[in-house]
Amino acid sequence: MDTSHHDLPGLFQQLGLPAEPPAIRAFIASHPLPHETAIEDAPFWNRSQSSFLKQALDEDAEWAEAVDALANLLSS
Numbered sequence: 658m659d660t661s662h663h664d665l666p667g668l669f670q671q672l673g674l675p676a677e678p679p680a681i682r683a684f685i686a687s688h689p690l691p692h693e694t695a696i697e698d699a700p701f702w703n704r705s706q707s708s709f710l711k712q713a714l715d716e717d718a719e720w721a722e723a724v725d726a727l728a729n730l731l732s733s
Contacts, residue, residue, distance in 0.1 A: 671720065672706045673706070695728075696731065710724050
């Protein structure tokens with residue numbers, strides 16, 4: 658049973674990244690995502706992170722909403 662919180666800090670934890678608010682803000686500020694690039698294709702992910710993001714979106718999984726939110730923040 659998955660008891661993870663499917664929010665932005667939870668997504669960062671799933672991706673193996675620091676999940677504290679200042680760390681999330683710093684990541685977003687330093688990793689711009691070009692509008693024509695899918696989030697899972699961004700060059701700053703490792704293979705495992707990219708695969709997780711793609712699977713979450715392809716399967717419209719519980720993480721999909723958080724992945725979409727992160728994509729929007731990185732594209733801003």
